[in-house]
Amino acid sequence: MVHVTRGFTGRHPATDDRLPPGQYLTDDFPVLSAGPTPAIRRDEWTFSVTDGDQALRSWTWDEFMALPSEDITVDIHCVTRWSRLDTTWRGVAIDDLLADVDTAAEYVLARSYGGYTTNLPLEDLLDGKAWIAYEHDGEDLPAEHGGPARLLVPHLYLWKSAKWIKSLDLVEDDDPGFWESLGYHDYGDPWREQRYQGD
Amino acid sequence: MTGSRLETATAHTLSLRVDEWNGHLPGQHIDVRLTAPDGYQAVRSYSLAAPADDGVIEITVQRLPGGEVSAFLTDIAMIGDQLEIRGPLGNWFVWDQDDPSPVLLVAGGSGVVPLMSMIRARDRADIQTPLRLVHSVRTPQDRIYGDELTRLAAQAGGPSVTWLYTRTAPTTETRPPGRLRPSDLDDGSNWTSGATPICFVCGPTGFVEEAANHLLAAGHHADRIRTERFGGR
Numbered sequence: 001m002v003h004v005t006r007g008f009t010g011r012h013p014a015t016d017d018r019l020p021p022g023q024y025l026t027d028d029f030p031v032l033s034a035g036p037t038p039a040i041r042r043d044e045w046t047f048s049v050t051d052g053d054q055a056l057r058s059w060t061w062d063e064f065m066a067l068p069s070e071d072i073t074v075d076i077h078c079v080t081r082w083s084r085l086d087t088t089w090r091g092v093a094i095d096d097l098l099a100d101v102d103t104a105a106e107y108v109l110a111r112s113y114g115g116y117t118t119n120l121p122l123e124d125l126l127d128g129k130a131w132i133a134y135e136h137d138g139e140d141l142p143a144e145h146g147g148p149a150r151l152l153v154p155h156l157y158l159w160k161s162a163k164w165i166k167s168l169d170l171v172e173d174d175d176p177g178f179w180e181s182l183g184y185h186d187y188g189d190p191w192r193e194q195r196y197q198g199d
Numbered sequence: 200m201t202g203s204r205l206e207t208a209t210a211h212t213l214s215l216r217v218d219e220w221n222g223h224l225p226g227q228h229i230d231v232r233l234t235a236p237d238g239y240q241a242v243r244s245y246s247l248a249a250p251a252d253d254g255v256i257e258i259t260v261q262r263l264p265g266g267e268v269s270a271f272l273t274d275i276a277m278i279g280d281q282l283e284i285r286g287p288l289g290n291w292f293v294w295d296q297d298d299p300s301p302v303l304l305v306a307g308g309s310g311v312v313p314l315m316s317m318i319r320a321r322d323r324a325d326i327q328t329p330l331r332l333v334h335s336v337r338t339p340q341d342r343i344y345g346d347e348l349t350r351l352a353a354q355a356g357g358p359s360v361t362w363l364y365t366r367t368a369p370t371t372e373t374r375p376p377g378r379l380r381p382s383d384l385d386d387g388s389n390w391t392s393g394a395t396p397i398c399f400v401c402g403p404t405g406f407v408e409e410a411a412n413h414l415l416a417a418g419h420h421a422d423r424i425r426t427e428r429f430g431g432r
Contacts, residue, residue: 002234003283007275010235011267022242031404031428034291036411036421081242114421144408182290196288 016085018075020190023083029145032080034178037143038114038164045148047132051103051170061148064132067092072131074154076161077190089152091133094125094168105170109177110151113164118177119186120153120160122170129155132165157188157195200280201255206343209262210309211273212248215282216255223247225317226293226399226427229258229286233268243268246313246401247287250320259343261309292399292427296320300397301329305384305410307402308336313427314399315344318358322351329396331359335379335406338367379406381413392418401427 014025048058059067072089108125110118124130133152134141141147146163153160159179180186185194193199202214225247232242245258262273276282294302294317302321304314311334321330336342342362352360363383364376374383398419400410407428414424 002238003281004236005233005271005282006280007277008233008235008271010233010239010241012235012239013267022240024241031408033426033428035426036415036424037408038421080244144404179291183288 018085019083020077021193023077023081023190026082026084028082029084030078030080030082031144032078032159033144033163034116035114038112039143040113040148040164042148047149047165048167049097049101049170050167051101051105056101056170057097064092064134064149068096070131072133072152074152076154076158079157079159079184079188079190079195083190088137089131089133090135091131091149091152093128094130094132095128097132097168098126101170103170105172107171107174109169109171109175110160110162110165111167111169112162113166116162116164116178118151118160118162119174119180120156121174121187124153124156125168129153155189157185157190159184160188200276200278200282203276203278206259207341209273210259210343211262212257212259213272213276214255214257215284217251217284218254220251220254220256222251223256223287224290224293225250225296225320226313227287227289227316228313229256229284229288231258231268231272232283232285233271234283241268244288247316248312248319249316250323259309259312259315292401292425294320294397294399296324296326296328298397299328301394302331303384303396303398303414304330304332305379305398305400305402305414306332306334307379307406307410308341309343310400310402310406310427310429311343313401315348317399318348318351321358327356329359331361333361333363333383335363335365335402337365339364339369379409379413381417384410384413385417392420395420395423398424399427400424402429404428 042061045061049056069092075085076087077083108120108122130153132149134149151162151165188194201216204212228244228246230242234240248257248259260269260272263269306314348360351357368376400407407426
């Protein structure tokens, strides 16, 4: 049931077919995180993929920079209701990182420096839908936005795009990550407004 | 809406009587949804400012330049109006009243609102946990809850309250106006990193980044620092 608010007409700010329900457009890049921004040195950075207890592959920063990368232009949507259109990134497709990986896992737990985690279906990271991004707007990704590198899964709310990414763990069960265990949605589709558990 | 009062020239506290409100934790927020006659909707999150009082909750709204929802709530909404809300929301930036650790609260501007909810919860439950608030404001006129905090701080067992002024300080203030400095967060034994206080930092993004980095540099562990940022506008 919709209740019309007395006296509210709304500004009807610029909208766009690419804006999911309940979101507004911004040109800023606000920051949402639960704690301090971790300081991660590139010469100490590693990124790995694990399957159960088994480390499948791992890259140093220099090794990661040598991987084929892509320019990415995508819309991003934060659960705090701001969206930005046509944001530009550079990074490595998850398809390339998981090429030839043979796994029974159907889910991924993304782990970050600083302890953050988030859970996603593996298929949501494949077929050109997700990247490990290390540049934004042509610049090195700033620490407050997840640098040196973050997961980028733009078709889900941005908390799924784990900042300060450290590893992708291929797992059989969809165990909740950090925000998911605090009441946020396990999947987080902005077009279905899956903000909180039960949405 | 059952009440509205001015906290500063630009911040209003709204009281809302809610059917079937089952209480909330200090630090939690609600979503407020406004609907225009043509169906257009706007939703924003606001921190709860106090424990619920007989089904009445309070939010404090900082009027933002060009703020679609904040301007409506501060300028147009009247006592007797119906508002749609959802909540309580957020289970991370919350204070556990049973945790005996000292509490260090660091606020920039209207970031004091969820922290005030913690201070009021502590006061109403008569909890003796040491608590310190450091609130960075532009000028003395920007002290949201200034009188109440002054009164609480003067009580036996009350919180320690420090205001930092970034632009204009009262004449009695010895600290020159300016941004947050490491020494601003480290002048009491309960709040050094050795006492492992739980730290809550809330404010604009840049402020929270600086404050959290100062706390880390002072030896506070990242696991003991919880942040909430409002960015952009």
